[in-house]
Amino acid sequence: MAQSPDGNHLVYVANQRLYLRAMSGLESRVIAGSEIGAGVVNPVFSPDGQALAFFSNADRTLKRLAISGGAAVTICAADTPLGVSWDEQGIVFGQSGKGILRVSPNGGTPEVIAAVGKDEVASAPQMLPGGRAVLFSVKKTVEAWDKGQIVVQPLGSGERKTLIDGGASGRYVPTGHLVYALSGTLLAVPFDLDSLAVSGGPVPIVEGVRRFQSGAGATTGVAHFSFSSSGTLAYWPGPNTLSDIGTDLALFSRNGNDVQPLKLPPGQYSSPRVSADGKFVAFERTDGTQISIWVYELAGGRAAQQFTFGGNSRAPVWSPDGQSIAFQSDREGDLAIFRQRADGSGTAERLTKPEASVGHTPQSWARDGAHLLFSVEKSNQSTLWTMTVKDRQIAALGDIPAREAAFSPDGRWVAYQVGNPSAVYLEPFPRTGAKYLVPQSGGHPFWSPKGDEIIMNTGPTQSRVIAVTTTPRVSFGRPAEFPRIGRTEPNPQAGRRNVDMMPDGQHVIGVPTAGSVSGEQTAQQITVIINWFDELRQRVPVR
Structure with a gap:
């Protein structure tokens, strides 16, 4: 959502396209292109209000x-932008793993104007008037955005x-x-240029401003508010606190026609993984300040x-065998892999010891129980490794950057993701x-269980299924739709898989789209406050 500098127009995203609304009108229109x-x-x-920049x-x-519509022109490649702004100096945007970049609206190679550390993420940049400094938000990769900092850099x-x-x-x-923004509240403080x-x-x-939510259920640093130079504030209403943002988990039939919400308290859930016997699901839950793993008995006999x-x-x-769960944790200062008995008894056992600024993430456990597949994340690149769990011996799985991998049910094959745009490969193991x-x-x-x-996830609203035969030779069928009705997934280039299949092959556990299960309705209106600058001056005087 954004306002034109003069406050006469509002643009917003809906149904995977851009809509333009004149503040003086009653109807919105799709921007062609x-x-x-x-x-x-x-x-x-754009500074003159006649064009838009956006991420595709x-x-x-x-x-x-152009706001009048037409053919969209590519400015530059941008893998994972985290906030964009446009002024007379050019377009600046946050880029995961790189920092804050600036590029000409006419295209070209972006230049880094504010670098970040290997364990940091930057977002929401704004060039300050005069063009001598940039304002942006930054946080540690492992922390929530409410623990981030708002910084300025000449x-x-x-x-x-x-x-x-x-x-x-x-x-x-x-x-x-x-x-x-802090949680779902906007705050103001005097600032001297x-x-x-x-x-x-x-x-x-x-109070009550919505924060952007990724497909994985995680709330990002981006808050949905915008103001014009004429003094109008527009924002998308939402919960007052991040813990109020529910993402639910649900059991979906494979055809998407039946959805049964799991009996979980309100919360932000993601990365569900089903035990081999189909009796339990483990998942991530965040309260806006900390991420933890929970286990739920699918029969509903007890609380998560x-x-x-x-x-x-x-x-x-x-x-x-369903007796243990491996997971990543920063409990000892690094991003290592631990395992613990699934019933929660005993203490967690460390399996890996990553170097500084390196993260280890478990991906899949082979059927024989002896091999654990995990990814090593370093300098915004991921590679795949295997470990023999008994003696902790590790070996690289290939020599190219790869991520998001899974053993086949018989443990003889590995499917993994590479490249941008993403491709999926199979390799024998x-x-x-x-x-x-x-x-x-x-x-x-x-x-699939068989x-x-x-x-695979092929985009914001689509998943596909491909039949595969591995004996006597590898062959693939024609890709077909894998219904994702009422279910959300993160971008294939970001986050982790947000769905898992039940042993019957006819049901999956995933994250419903907002309002499709819990009854919570996605906001259908944007609140606009005219002459908001006058109210701001009264409530927060500048000396």
Whole structure:
């Protein structure tokens, strides 16, 4: 959502396209050229209000489009942008793993204007008036955005200065304020452009502003609010706190016609993984400050049980006998893999010891119980490795960057994701050097329980299933739709697989789209406050 600089128009995303609404009118219209098939995000107006820049999920690029419609023009490649803004100096955007980049609206190679560390993520950039400094949000990769910082960095010295400790989506307002989001509340504090410093304490000014939610159920730093230079505030109403944002988990029939919500308390759930016997599901739950793993008995005989305590824990993977769960945790300061008995008894056992600024994430456990497949994340690249669990011996699985992998049910094959745009390959295990390209682009591959199908995420609203035969030779069938009615998935280039199949092959457990199960309704209106700058000056005086 964004407003034109003069406040006369509002643009927003709905139904995977851009809509334009004149503030003086009653109807919105689709902007021709924005229907690109795989979703658009982060729209922003040009300084003159006649064009838009936005990110395209279809080809992972930043594009430009006239508000009157037409052909969208590619500006540059952008794998995972985290916020975009556009002023007379150009377009700036956050880029996962790289920092803050700037590019000409006419296209070209983006330049890094604010780099981040290997364990940091930056988002929501804004060039401050005069073009001498950039304002943005930054956080540690393993932390929630409400533990992030809002910082300013002069382009000359490159010395970052923290303005707010705890918050995200900072925006400079012409009234001399810094406005930012903490949970679902907007706060304001006086900000001096000359000294690049805040003064006084933050004051809550708007409660109930929605934060952007990814397909994995995780709330990002982006808050849905926008203001014009004429003093109008627009925002998308939402919960007051991040813990109020429910993502549910549900049991879906394979054809998508039947949905049964799991009996879980409200919360943010993601990365469900079903035990081999189909009796339990392990998943991530976040309260906005910490991520933990929980286990739920699908028969509904008892309430979900918290499985991990202390630190952030992610990516649960069941052992084939259902007796243990492997997971990633930062409980001891690094991003290592641990395992613990599935009933929660005993203490967690460390399986790996990653180097500094390196993360280890469990992916899949082979049927024999002896081999664990995991990914090694370093400098925004991921490679796959296997471990013999008994003696902790590890070996690289190939020599190319790869991620999101799964053993076949018989443990003789591995499916994994590579590249951008994503492709999925099969390899024998143990390795022979052979590899086979699945005839469908996409990511987040997983196998059917019989090992005769591979299911993959092919975009914001689509999944595909491909029949596969591995004996006497590898062959693939024609890709077909795998219904995703009422179910959401993260982008194939980001996040982890957000679905798992039951042993019967006819049901999956996944995350429902907002409102499809819990009754919560996605906001159908945007709140607009005219002359908001006057109210801001009264509530937060600038000396």
